[in-house]
Amino acid sequence: xxxxxxxxxxxxxxxxxxxxxxxxxxxxxxxxxxxxxxxxxxxxxxxxxxxxxxxxxxxxxxxxxxxxxxxxxxxxxxxxxxxxxxxxxxxxxxxxxxxxxxxxxxxxxxxxxxxxxxxxxxxxxxxxxxxxxxxxxxxxxxxxxxxxxxxxxxxxxxxxxxxxxxxxxxxxxxxxxxxxxxxxxxxxxxxxxxxxxxxxxxxxxxxxxxxxxxxxxxxxxxxxxxxxxxxxxxxxxxxxxxxxxxxxxxxxxxxxxxxxxxxxxxxxxxxxxxxxxxxxxxxxxxxxxxxxxxxxxxxxxxxxxxxxxxxxxxxxxxxxxxxxxxxxxxxxxxxxxxxxxxxxxxxxxxxxxxxxxxxxxxxxxxxxxxxxxxxxxxxxxxxxxxxxxxxxxxxxxxxxxxxxxxxxxxxxxxxxxxxxxxxxxxxx
RNA sequence: GUGACUGUAGUUCAGUUGGUUAGAGCACCUGAUUGUGGUUCAGGAUGUCGUGGGUUCGAGUCCCAUCAGUCACCCCA
Numbered sequence: 438x439x440x441x442x443x444x445x446x447x448x449x450x451x452x453x454x455x456x457x458x459x460x461x462x463x464x465x466x467x468x469x470x471x472x473x474x475x476x477x478x479x480x481x482x483x484x485x486x487x488x489x490x491x492x493x494x495x496x497x498x499x500x501x502x503x504x505x506x507x508x509x510x511x512x513x514x515x516x517x518x519x520x521x522x523x524x525x526x527x528x529x530x531x532x533x534x535x536x537x538x539x540x541x542x543x544x545x546x547x548x549x550x551x552x553x554x555x556x557x558x559x560x561x562x563x564x565x566x567x568x569x570x571x572x573x574x575x576x577x578x579x580x581x582x583x584x585x586x587x588x589x590x591x592x593x594x595x596x597x598x599x600x601x602x603x604x605x606x607x608x609x610x611x612x613x614x615x616x617x618x619x620x621x622x623x624x625x626x627x628x629x630x631x632x633x634x635x636x637x638x639x640x641x642x643x644x645x646x647x648x649x650x651x652x653x654x655x656x657x658x659x660x661x662x663x664x665x666x667x668x669x670x671x672x673x674x675x676x677x678x679x680x681x682x683x684x685x686x687x688x689x690x691x692x693x694x695x696x697x698x699x700x701x702x703x704x705x706x707x708x709x710x711x712x713x714x715x716x717x718x719x720x721x722x723x724x725x726x727x728x729x730x731x732x733x734x735x736x737x738x739x740x741x742x743x744x745x746x747x748x749x750x751x752x753x754x755x756x757x758x759x760x761x762x763x764x765x766x767x768x769x770x771x772x773x774x775x776x777x778x779x780x781x782x783x784x785x786x787x788x789x790x791x792x793x794x795x796x797x798x799x800x801x802x803x804x805x806x807x808x809x810x811x812x813x814x815x816x817x818x819x820x821x822x823x824x825x826x827x828x829x830x831x832x833x834x835x836x837x838x839x840x841x842x843x844x845x846x847x848x849x850x851x852x853x854x855x856x857x858x859x860x861x862x863x864x865x
Numbered sequence: 866g867u868g869a870c871u872g873u874a875g876u877u878c879a880g881u882u883g884g885u886u887a888g889a890g891c892a893c894c895u896g897a898u899u900g901u902g903g904u905u906c907a908g909g910a911u912g913u914c915g916u917g918g919g920u921u922c923g924a925g926u927c928c929c930a931u932c933a934g935u936c937a938c939c940c941c942a
Contacts, residue, residue: 445933497940501866519942548942553866555936564942631939642940698941707942718942745942772900806894808902816902823900837902 446552446560461592461746462545465565468588472580474543474567479523481547485513491522491728493699495638502550516549521700521725521741522732524568529734539571545746557716557748566722566743573726573738575673578704579680585708585720585742586686594710594719594752599687601706602662602694603674607727609665614640620660627654644693661692670703677704700725704740710752719752720744768811769797772804772823780822783832783850791854795820811837818853 443449450458469476485505492499504516517523524542527533533540545565552558567584569577582601589597605613617640625633629648636643643655666674681688688706696705705723713719722742729737767787771780777797784795796814798807804821811819821833826844834853835842845853 442933502940550941552940553938554934555938558941562942566942639940645940647938696941715937716941721942743942748942768902770901803895804900805896805898805902808900810902812902819902821901825900833901835901840902842901 444560446554446558448559448561457750458746461749464591465543465545465588468584468591469543469567472541472584474541477524477527477542477544478546479517479520479527479544482514482516483523483526485515487522487526487732488515488518490731491525491700492519496698498550498698502552504549504551517546518548518550519698520544520546520548520564520566520743521568521698521728524741525570525725525728525732525734525739528568528570529729529732534571534735534737537571539569541567541569543567555716556714557745557751559747563746564743565746566720566741568739568741570729570737570739572740575676576680577738578673578677578724578740579684581722581740581742582677582681582688582704582706583684583686585706585722585744588744589708589710589719589749589752592749592753594712594749596711597687597719598689598709598711599706600691600694600709601677601681601688601704602691603666603670603703604662604695604701604705604723605666605670605703607702609662609667609670613660613662613665616660616665617641617643620658621654624654624658627651641695644695655693662695663692673703696721696723700728700731702726706742708744712752712754713748714751716748718745719748764794765796765814765816766794767796767818767820768807768814768816769795770804770807770811770819770821771798772821775824775827776822779827779847780820783820783847787851787854791851793854820850 466476485503488503489499494500498518503518505513507513524544528540528542543566545563547561547563549561551560554560567581569581582599586597586599604610618636621628621636621643625636628636628643628651629646632643632646632648632651635646643651643659646652646655663671678688678690694705694707696707701723703724703726705721707721708719709717710719711717720742722740724738724740726738727736729735729739767784769780769784771777780797784797787793787795796816798810800806802810804823808819816837819835819837821835821842826832829844830847831844832847832850833842834845834850
């Protein structure tokens with residue numbers, strides 16, 4: 438018999454995991470609300486062309502990592518590999534610019550890229566992120582970058598490194614690439630093999646090379662982008678840095694920080710943590726002042742970031758020992774079918790009227806086995822009911838922690854919870 | 866797409882130069898306690914040794930292929 442298993446690079450989240458995921462998601466929702474950002478949810482798939490034009494045909498994402506197919510109607514569709522393009526599409530489609538000149542949006546979502554899985558990289562993975570659409574001013578950059586920083590601070594992630602750079606307007610991209618190639622042409626023999634091929638097809642990525650000898654060559658000979666920035670670009674960038682200083686956000690101005698997606702302009706940034714291994718970027722983002730126009734909207738400046746949730750978990754050092762326990766308030770130990778009937782009735786009443794989490798035995802197990810289950814479920818109380826108790830119209834209430842137990846008349850059960858009880862649940 | 870390493874019970878892992886019936890801790894189940902968990906004690910079940918082929922009298926162990934996982938490259942969150 439064939440055993441099915443989840444697709445390579447995808448993960449099941451079991452109850453022990455989802456408790457934590459929900460906590461993290463709730464924290465993100467609360468955080469975003471504090472900054473006045475509204476949640477946006479877009480469909481899991483879009484027209485392939487949206488990503489091809491938004492992210493860029495030449496990028497690895499579009500050229501080899503997308504899950505794309507032709508549907509029965511002949512439309513070319515793609516599971517979303519990132520969210521800026523869908524959000525911008527939605528922004529234009531629903532005319533959000535007409536409702537307000539500034540739209541602050543955030544999302545928590547699943548993304549799909551067909552890459553070889555490794556630490557901090559999956560084929561279905563999760564990101565949260567924000568898109569602030571409408572402001573060209575540096576204070577918007579500062580707001581977005583500070584939010585990325587503050588949310589990691591809130592989660593208690595340490596060893597944060599914020600890298601920031603300006604890559605200028607799209608107009609200087611081509612001249613810069615040309616200048617970069619020219620500056621390195623005569624030294625290309627000193628570069629590693631991958632860098633030699635990068636020089637031709639993806640020159641900006643040269644700066645990511647980890648080889649010491651390549652770094653040396655680059656430091657010595659490579660033209661950096663700041664030499665081509667316009668006065669306005671420079672002024673904008675300096676203002677962003679000034680705001681960050683004022684907010685006491687530490688950063689490194691990394692003139693080698695470039696981002697892979699075509700739509701970025703001016704400010705780009707990245708937050709990394711040493712905890713993560715080779716894929717050390719927790720989040721990345723930047724300005725994309727031309728994308729709305731590119732998609733047929735009015736010229737509208739924007740900036741955002743995207744943050745990997747799985748990578749956040751790695752940075753948080755979550756393991757089995759600090760995972761929260763599954764919780765219930767009451768485990769109903771029921772002996773015999775009459776007892777089960779009564780237990781169901783009482784359980785339902787407590788759930789509805791008192792908001793108490795009650796689990797009723799459904800395996801007809803021995804009392805010993807049921808008690809063990811109560812313990813495993815981390816129940817605060819075991820309610821024990823059998824023929825004797827039914828005859829006396831009582832149930833036995835055992836406090837698991839102390840081991841004490843008392844008989845309580847069935848019609849007085851809800852009084853146990855009449856005042857604020859010492860609830861087990863994670864919400865209170 | 867490329868490379869390295871790893872696949873043995875639910876889980877974490879032992880398993881000698883190839884040798885009979887493949888083990889341990891934890892978890893699970895039963896009992897000690899006829900209706901009382903978490904501690905203790907006694908016992909119990911559990912495996913197509915990832916899969917397929919090959920070498921051999923004999924393969925968990927050696928060889929080949931394949932699949933899966935992990936990490937790294939490329940690239941990205």
